[in-house]
Amino acid sequence: MAVNVFQFRDARAAPDPVLEAGPVAHGPLSVPLVLDNGSFQARAGWACPGPDAGPEPRLQFRAVCARGRGGARGGTGPQVGNALGSLEPLRWMLRSPFDRNVPVNLELQELLLDYSFQHLGVSSQGCVDHPIVLTEAVCNPLYSRQMMSELLFECYRIPKVAYGIDSLFSFYYNRPKNSVSSGLIISSGYQCTHILPILEGRLDAKNCKRINLGGSQAAGYLQRLLQLKYPGHLAAITLSRMEEILHEHSYIAEDYMEELEKWRCPDYYENNVHKMQLPFSSKLLGSTLTAEEKQERRQQQLRRLQELNARRREEKLQLDQERLDRLLYVQELLEDGQMDQFHKALIELNMDSPEELQSYIQKLSSAVEQAKQKILQAEVNLEVDVVDSKPETPELEPLEPTLEDMDGVNDFEPLFSEEAPEVEKPVATVQPVFNLAAYHQLFVGTERIRAPEIIFQPSLIGEEQAGIAETLQYILDRYPKDVQDTLVQNVFLTGGNVMYPGMKARIERELLQMRPFQSSFQVQLASNPVLDAWYGARDWALDHLEDNGAWVTRKEYEEKGGEYLKEHCASNIYVPIRLPKQASRASDAQASSRGSGGCGNGTGEQA
Numbered sequence: 172m173a174v175n176v177f178q179f180r181d182a183r184a185a186p187d188p189v190l191e192a193g194p195v196a197h198g199p200l201s202v203p204l205v206l207d208n209g210s211f212q213a214r215a216g217w218a219c220p221g222p223d224a225g226p227e228p229r230l231q232f233r234a235v236c237a238r239g240r241g242g243a244r245g246g247t248g249p250q251v252g253n254a255l256g257s258l259e260p261l262r263w264m265l266r267s268p269f270d271r272n273v274p275v276n277l278e279l280q281e282l283l284l285d286y287s288f289q290h291l292g293v294s295s296q297g298c299v300d301h302p303i304v305l306t307e308a309v310c311n312p313l314y315s316r317q318m319m320s321e322l323l324f325e326c327y328r329i330p331k332v333a334y335g336i337d338s339l340f341s342f343y344y345n346r347p348k349n350s351v352s353s354g355l356i357i358s359s360g361y362q363c364t365h366i367l368p369i370l371e372g373r374l375d376a377k378n379c380k381r382i383n384l385g386g387s388q389a390a391g392y393l394q395r396l397l398q399l400k401y402p403g404h405l406a407a408i409t410l411s412r413m414e415e416i417l418h419e420h421s422y423i424a425e426d427y428m429e430e431l432e433k434w435r436c437p438d439y440y441e442n443n444v445h446k447m448q449l450p451f452s453s454k455l456l457g458s459t460l461t462a463e464e465k466q467e468r469r470q471q472q473l474r475r476l477q478e479l480n481a482r483r484r485e486e487k488l489q490l491d492q493e494r495l496d497r498l499l500y501v502q503e504l505l506e507d508g509q510m511d512q513f514h515k516a517l518i519e520l521n522m523d524s525p526e527e528l529q530s531y532i533q534k535l536s537s538a539v540e541q542a543k544q545k546i547l548q549a550e551v552n553l554e555v556d557v558v559d560s561k562p563e564t565p566e567l568e569p570l571e572p573t574l575e576d577m578d579g580v581n582d583f584e585p586l587f588s589e590e591a592p593e594v595e596k597p598v599a600t601v602q603p604v605f606n607l608a609a610y611h612q613l614f615v616g617t618e619r620i621r622a623p624e625i626i627f628q629p630s631l632i633g634e635e636q637a638g639i640a641e642t643l644q645y646i647l648d649r650y651p652k653d654v655q656d657t658l659v660q661n662v663f664l665t666g667g668n669v670m671y672p673g674m675k676a677r678i679e680r681e682l683l684q685m686r687p688f689q690s691s692f693q694v695q696l697a698s699n700p701v702l703d704a705w706y707g708a709r710d711w712a713l714d715h716l717e718d719n720g721a722w723v724t725r726k727e728y729e730e731k732g733g734e735y736l737k738e739h740c741a742s743n744i745y746v747p748i749r750l751p752k753q754a755s756r757a758s759d760a761q762a763s764s765r766g767s768g769g770c771g772n773g774t775g776e777q778a
Contacts, residue, residue, distance in 0.1 A: 176446045176612070177420070179412050184253040190229055191292045201330065203302040203712040206287060207337060207705040210234060210269040211361030211386065211667065213252070214705045215287040218304065218712035228705050230290050236282050237264040251286040259409045271362045271383065272308045273315050277322060284327070299327040302722065304712045306337040306704060309358075309365050309379055311743055317733030324728045331722040333712070338367060339374065339741035340707030341665040341697050354661030355646070357639065357678065359668035361386045364626055366642050368650075368658060376744040378649050380642045384626050384634065386668045390414050392632050393421075393622035397613055404613070407449045416615060417622060420445045423673035424620045425680055427628070434617050445619065449611040481549055488542040495535040501528060623671050627681075640681040647685075659692035667701045711741055 207214040207228070216228035232252025239248060255261055268279035288295040303323060307316065316334065323329050338358035346352050351372040358365045364382040368375045390413040397408045424430035433439050498520075504513040505525055522528055621631065629636040637645065647655045659682060664675060675696050682692045697703045715721045721739040728735065736745040 174446075175442075175444060176448055178448050179415060179450070181257070181412070181450075182415075183257045184233070184255065186256075187230060187232060187253050187290045189290050189292065200716070201301050203304055203716065204291070204293070204299075205304045205705060205708045205712060206284075207306050207708065208234070208274065208283075209306070209337065209360065209704075210267065210272045212701075213283055213287065214702070215291060216705065216709070217291075218709040218716075227702060230287060232286070233258070234269065234283060235265045235267050236279050237261045237266065249282055251282050254286075257411075259411050262410065269362070272360065273312060274319065275315065277318050280319070281322060281326065284322070288327075295327055297328070299329050301329065302712070302716075303329050303332045304708045305332060305334055306340065306708060307334050307743070309336055309338070309367060309381065309743070310376055313734035313746070313748060316736065320723070320728055320733035320735075324725055324733075329725075331724045333715070333722050333739070334736055334743070335708060335711065335739070335741040336367075336374070336743060337704035337708075338365060338665050339369075340705075340711060341700070341703035342369065342663055342707070343741050344703045344707030344710055345663065345665075345695070345697055352661055353657050354663055355643070355658050356663045356665065357643075357669065359385055359626060359639075359664075359666040361667065364639065364666075364668070366639070366646055368646060370654070372740050374742075374744060378646055380646060382626065382629070382636055382639065382642060384629055384636065386414070386417065388632065389417055389622045389625055389668070392625055393417060393618055396618050396621065397615070401613060404449060404611070407611075408613070412447075413622075416445075416447065416619075418670075420447075420615060421619045421623050421671055423623055423627075423671045423677045425673055425676050427620065427624055430620055431617060440616055444614050444616045447613040447615055448608065449613065451607060451611040453607065477549065481546065484542060484546050484549070488539065488546065491535055491539050491542065495532065495539055498528060498532045498535065502532060623668075626668070627677070639678075640685070643681065644685050656690070659686065659690075662692065662694045663697065664694065665697040665700050665703060669696070670700050707741065711739075715739065 203218040205216055205218045205228070211234065213230075213232055213234045214228040215230040233255075234252070235255070235258070236249050236251050237255055239250065255265075258265065266276075266279055268274045268276040268283065274280050285295055288299060293299055293301065305319070305323075307319070311334075320332065323332055338356050341358075342354070342356055352369070353371060354369050356365070356367040356369060358367065362383075362385045364385055366380050366382075368378050390410055393413045393416060394408055394410060397413070398405050401408065434443075501513065501516040501520065504516060505528075517523070517525075517528065520528070522531070625631050625634075627638040627640060629638055647658065650658065662678065662682065664678065675694050679692075679694050682694070686692060699706070721737055721742075723735060723737055732748075734748065736743060738745055
């Protein structure tokens with residue numbers, strides 16, 4: 172009875188096609204490129220109105236890279252994003268430019284940008300002549316922004332760039348047009364969760380808080396739970412499948428303890444448990460094969476191995492023969508007296524003298540002769556085996572067994588008699604009692620709520636951090652009551668980790684418990700928590716395309732440094748680097764002269 176049984180999709184990413192930029196990107200004005208540089212997924216597309224841009228970003232791919240074996244020696248080279256296909260076989264090779272949600276590896280970030288430009292039809296050779304809107308982390312370190320600006324301006328030579336926070340772009344996209352609003356943004360992504368207060372349309376960076384938990388930690392926790400529950404399926408419980416369970420089968424409990432009590436009821440468990448079907452083979456290990464079929468399989472395997480070895484010998488013989496012909500040609504140059512060509516050929520062969528050449532010729536000649544003899548002997552043995560394979564068993568019949576052999580046969584006759592295949596036939600009728608499909612099912616019950624609960628209760632995985640509710644209360648307590656009332660009227664949820672069913676109801680319940688009696692609040696979920704950041708960045712780029720007060724140009728980068736930032740409604744707060752003032756050499760010399768003069772006076776008085 173297949174009730175609540177779900178198959179793993181094990182989705183394999185399809186390689187992204189190389190798109191053409193199209194006429195929309197080559198108009199009189201340079202069309203901005205919008206890059207949502209997320210730690211889980213990168214999204215890229217054009218900021219142009221109308222149907223040419225498409226309803227969604229043209230490119231979406233996982234922000235990971237993997238270097239193929241032998242890439243430095245002319246192999247396949249690094250692969251990025253959807254070109255990797257399935258991630259599980261390459262999990263140990265995957266590299267990300269991010270530390271949490273901050274890009275720190277310049278080389279890997281360049282690979283992601285190259286991949287984006289190439290598949291969008293933009294030539295990155297020489298110059299990328301398009302403004303770029305790029306998302307960055309909340310309170311991004313100056314070094315990370317400096318590294319990114321250096322990459323964009325020095326490597327790609329872009330005309331200008333604008334930096335913004337992904338959750339603020341999403342907030343910008345979902346708010347009413349031409350309105351300046353305040354509110355609280357709860358943004359939960361793959362690596363961390365942020366709570367951002369917005370006052371009069373600008374970020375209050377001093378009161379932003381981050382929780383170092385997100386979808387990645389939830390997937391790892393779910394993997395540990397199921398591996399402890401099903402130790403026989405450790406290899407099949409992969410991170411990709413755990414992410415699939417989180418995205419499609421998990422939910423947030425409005426009251427966690429009350430929900431756990433419901434799961435203790437057998438009827439509730441039976442109706443709500445999700446049985447995840449692992450792939451399996453219907454053939455049992457102890458399959459009933461006759462002795463003739465097993466012997467035939469062995470002969471086929473032996474024949475394949477012999478053919479493979481013969482092919483390898485022929486290939487090696489061909490290579491050795493070519494090398495021998497080359498050496499004999501060089502020897503003929505010596506015999507003909509062409510000494511200049513002979514010495515050049517010796518240098519190419521990395522040899523020092525004619526004696527060494529003669530030694531190599533003798534060794535190769537003997538190796539070629541031995542290889543030819545082995546090939547002939549293998550062909551003769553193969554023909555003999557084919558001819559003599561049938562009469563092998565009749566030759567054993569005339570042998571008379573001894574008395575001890577007869578006793579041993581009598582002892583083991585019930586196990587190894589000729590009627591053994593007939594004895595196995597009744598076992599085949601008993602085998603369906605063991606349900607192989609049920610053995611390969613993962614019963615996901617309370618794990619559906621335990622894994623996503625960690626962002627509210629980090630102590631479930633041993634993290635000494637505050638959850639969303641405690642952090643929300645802490646931020647509100649830092650404001651006067653009238654500002655608190657304004658903030659809770661617009662609590663905005665965005666990010667891929669808030670798409671669990673029940674997330675909005677849980678936040679409303681937490682606010683109801685912490686707010687005063689009969690006070691009002693409003694919680695809003697983004698229309699598309701994953702893509703709204705890209706949509707907001709696109710709309711912002713179209714609205715501020717001619718506003719030089721929001722873009723960092725190449726000239727400003729060269730004058731003020733890579734960490735320079737122009738603030739706007741969706742940006743971080745710019746905090747310039749303040750280095751301690753060093754005393755000038757003149758003041759140092761003056762101070763030293765004063766010190767020496769004081770010492771002289773002291774000695775004079777003592778004298």
